[in-house]
Amino acid sequence: MLSWSLRRGIWDFITLAKFAFAKPVKIERPPAELERIHPKPMSQAIPYVALHKVMACPPADIPKDERSWHSIVYRIQVRAYSVYSPMQRGLPLISADPQLALKKAFNGLRRRSFHDPELPAEYLDSPDLGSLAVRGPFACYTRRPRKNAPWEWDLRMLNKYEHHPGLVNIGSRVLFREDPVRRALQAYRIECALGNGKIEPTDPEWDQACKIALCAASTHLSLVRHFNWVHLAGGAQLAIATRNSLATNHPLFRLLWPYIFGTLQSNDMVTRGQMAPGGDFETTFSFTYTGMCKLFDDTYEQYQHSVNDPETDGNSRHVRGASFDTPTQQNLEELFDVMHHFVRDYLAIYYPDTKAIRNDKEVMDWLDELNVLLPKGFRVSSKTVTWDELARMLAGQLYLVTVQHEILGSCMWNYQLWTHRQPARIYQDFRPEPLDVYQRLVNANYILNVHRRALMHNFDDLALDHRAKAAMLQFQTDLAVLQLKMDSQPHAVWRICPRDLKVNINA
């Protein structure tokens, strides 16, 4: 245990130092000229990250304006994985008492620098999957394939990917029925690796099946929806296309600049730290390095920009207009509406109609490049784009790096550390995680909460003229009004407020 104390102390210190030294980036006016970025498959950009379908900015192409000394720290960190790994074999298990486990893993200066995670009410008892299906980060999985079909979370696809030996396959499907009196969903069956494959609430394995379902959801959410889709697919390709296709004094460039700044540098650093062999993802979640890489490659190609439009997304999942309460859906729509309103105001300054947009070659080139870079492209192409479609798509881009990144990333602080309900990985005998796995999970989530530039910051000095400045100021006012509205409601752990949002995905 002495060697674990030393090992843990060093890695906790590194985490604390990263947290303490991370300051919100200053977003200045963009330089006049930008160098072109030539995206490459990740396996060429970072050879030890074997993703062949994921396109990334090669280290040599990382824009000068984004480069920082932080990347050196991450490179040293990756080296240290093999020299003095944060993992140690044969350690005891964490306490069965989640509060005690957390208290031991999140203590000292780290605990003073950031608030304790909140325990969602759904985790006070056997997890209420029905409530989680409409509140919080996992609400994005709730769908019904067609009318009159049962509501479900379907993550059976995770079984395709190689798991570490000794772990339970986490691919699973939860079926929900509507409870009209409670205006809620109620889970009535979980299809998973246990028993005869179909577990019901009266079965003794129900709690274990809930753990599998939540492990599947949190794994998919962290690896696929957060890192793969927000960082590598959506965020990176938006940054690359914007830098490559738009002049820095183009109105759309100025609109998007705060939202893309720092993305490429940050992605490079974080990919190294999390996806390297022996990195956070491989050592905390269920998948082997090979399984994880295959999952990333496969799901990268499934990314659809429409997930960044809660209205479209909600309609496609049939959640909008459902007979039960959908608080997270409403919350996300409120946030999107403010962004959409802002983009419409801003766009109207420079483009009176669709024709004006189609006459702007830079915008057309930008759309074309995004359509090439994004795995499934957009529904919006340069040939058919309308003013309304462009406004909605741009609002979706803002929403991607602000709201999506928040609900899938920092928000997980309040969910992912309660591994007695939502394990990061599941051992065959359902024992808790050993100390090193849990410690790494805590540290990885802690670092997701570094101080970053807030969305509710005035960026009007980036505006090209006074009309754009006015639109940006109005946006800040609208965010403040929404915040005020949310302030008049009791705090809820699942709710995302404008105050929580950061302007970009820069770590």
Next chain:
Amino acid sequence: MGKMKLSDAGLLPVERATDVEDAGFRRNWWIGLTMLHTLFVREHNAICDMLYDAYPAWDDNRLFNVARLINAGVMAKIHSVEWTPAILPNETLETGLNSNWYGMLTYKMRNGKARKTLSEVNIRNPELGGIVGNPINRHHSPFGLSEEFVEVYRLHSLLPETLQLQRRGKKGTPKEEPLPATRQHGSVTITKNYAMSDLFYSFGNQHPGALVLNNFPRFMQELSVPGNPFLDMGTVDIVRARERGVPRYNEFRRQLGLNEIHSFDDLTDDTGVLAKLRSVYGGNPDKVEDLDLLIGTLAEAKDRRPTGFGFGETVFQIFIVSASRRLQADRFYTDCYNEDVYTPEGLRWIDRTDFNAVILRHYPELADTGLANIKNAFEPWDEAPVLDPKRHPLREWDADLKPDPWRGDAYRHA
């Protein structure tokens, strides 16, 4: 394993013969009992899950019995440190009752979350170290609830005439449901139409009746109880004390060592009440010795009660003795309140559970309501960022809420 039966919808099973929830008794069954029974059956089952995780080799019977013990501990704690201070919101009283449970040292030196009923250093003194976990003391007399206790616990005036039923998250005027319609089978009907979380939400937002004269529920004055003719419960409340020889109000006070009253004016300044008292018992001089115990205790004017008290000092004398003795005379809260009997997990469960946690554990959707905004679930579930001191008096001296006790709990995270 060890669990109690609930329907698929998480409700109590309904007895076919009577079409009333099957809880073992039904004469005074109403929706309030349905709610609390359902809630604590669910709590029992959650405790069973916790115990089964920790002790998978235990059989059904052992799981049931230890879970029942832990659940009873949770209820005793809630009654001691939450319900009683809520009806008697007074700093001294709250300190006293928390000291009964935790001991004064733990109560004063630890914040709410860190308080443990059995502290690391056991002080064998009930005031400093708490009654719970210290040696049993029956004070040379077998413990039982006294007739005096039964008489002062006649709190029917707390019941409102109607329940204001509302659905969380929905605006609009609450539906006024006459309380008799929530009794017996009426309870089953209501739980078919309202989610349990909506019922708790409704109760959290409705005040009980005041314990004063002229506030006895009308429906209880013509009460229908299965197997009985209609009866006037108000009359029963008075007559029972007379039948059982419980002293009248003034003698009761004398025997408790309290000051006797010499005239009805010593009770209240309310001229209407005084006139009624004199018309019933006789005035000039006031027939104070005839005054019934219940009438006298309800007549004690609010401004003559100890600060914040929902009832007066006469009732309180009996209450406070019983509140302490029921713990002190029970081996399960004294000699046997330990890890061997309750398990370490069970003791931790009791320490970490309050009424708020019990409700949220089983109805997590209520975390979106005013319940998240208050510490004691018996307070009104107000949603505003700033809570009204008059409606939330307990917060004034709560050390955990300093420096701004009136900021709602739900807004402390912002």
